[in-house]
Amino acid sequence: MEHPVIDVVSLYPHDMNIYGDWGNVLTVTRRLSLYGYTPRVHAYNQGDAWPDHVDLILGGGGQDTGQGRIAEDLFLRADTLRKLAAEGTPMLTICGLYQLFGEYFETVAGERIEGIGIFGVYTQGHDVRMIGNLVEHSDRFGDIIGYENHSGQTFLRDGVRPLGVVDREGTGNNGKDHTEGAQVGNVIGTYMHGSLLPKNPRIADHLIRTAATRRYGEFHPDQTEEQRTALERLDAIAEQAREVAAS
Numbered sequence: 001m002e003h004p005v006i007d008v009v010s011l012y013p014h015d016m017n018i019y020g021d022w023g024n025v026l027t028v029t030r031r032l033s034l035y036g037y038t039p040r041v042h043a044y045n046q047g048d049a050w051p052d053h054v055d056l057i058l059g060g061g062g063q064d065t066g067q068g069r070i071a072e073d074l075f076l077r078a079d080t081l082r083k084l085a086a087e088g089t090p091m092l093t094i095c096g097l098y099q100l101f102g103e104y105f106e107t108v109a110g111e112r113i114e115g116i117g118i119f120g121v122y123t124q125g126h127d128v129r130m131i132g133n134l135v136e137h138s139d140r141f142g143d144i145i146g147y148e149n150h151s152g153q154t155f156l157r158d159g160v161r162p163l164g165v166v167d168r169e170g171t172g173n174n175g176k177d178h179t180e181g182a183q184v185g186n187v188i189g190t191y192m193h194g195s196l197l198p199k200n201p202r203i204a205d206h207l208i209r210t211a212a213t214r215r216y217g218e219f220h221p222d223q224t225e226e227q228r229t230a231l232e233r234l235d236a237i238a239e240q241a242r243e244v245a246a247s
C-alpha cells in the first residue's frame, strides 16, 4: 500500500543550520516514517525553485553572516511564507531564522537585517552572548529543554505569545522578561538548539499531526508493531535526556 507523503521543507540548510539543527529534520522524518507516512525532504537554499507542495517547514539558526547571505532570498519568498503561515502551515524556526521571521535583527556590529514580520518581535544585537542550557515551561507543550547561543536580544510586541517561560535555566528571548520564543497560529519560533525535536517529541508530534491533518483531513498512523516499538524506544531515550536536563 502507498504511504501518504508529507512534504517537509528545510529552509536554507546551507547557511542556517548550526548547533545540530539538522537533527530537527532527522527527527521529523524518522517519526513520520514510524507513523506510516513517507517524508519527502526539500532542502531549499537561495536561488532554488520553491517546492510544489509544502506541508511543514523547518528552519535553523545561523551566524550573523549567514543571516546576511539569505536575507535577500528570504525577502523574495516572504509573501509565500506569510501566506503559508496565515493558512496554518506548521513551521518551526530556530534562532537566526526565528529572528528573521520577526521584524528585524540589528547585529551587534550595527547592521540591520530586515525580517519578514510573521512574528511581532524585533531583535537587537548585544555584546554579551547568551550561551548555555535552556529549560522553559510552555502551556502548550509542558517542559521544553534545549541549548541557546545568541547575541541578539529579542523583544515581543504587545500581545505576542511567547513559546514558554524561562523559569529554571537559561536566558531566553532577552534575559529581562523571562519569555522565550514566540508563536503565532501554527508557527513556532525559538532560541532552542540542541537539537530541539529529538529531546522534545511533543513538539515534533504536534508539527507532524498538524501537517498530516491539513493535508489528509486527519492524522492517521498506520504502523506495524515494530514501528510502534521503535517509536516508544525513541520516546524513552528522549525521556532520559529530559531527566538529565531536569536534574
Ligand code: GLN
Pocket (backbone or CB within 6 Å): 018, 060, 061, 062, 063, 064, 067, 094, 095, 096, 097, 149, 150, 151, 152, 153
Ligand atoms: N546570529 C544570531 C545571533 O547571534 C543568531 C545565532 C544563532 O542562530 N544561534 O543572535
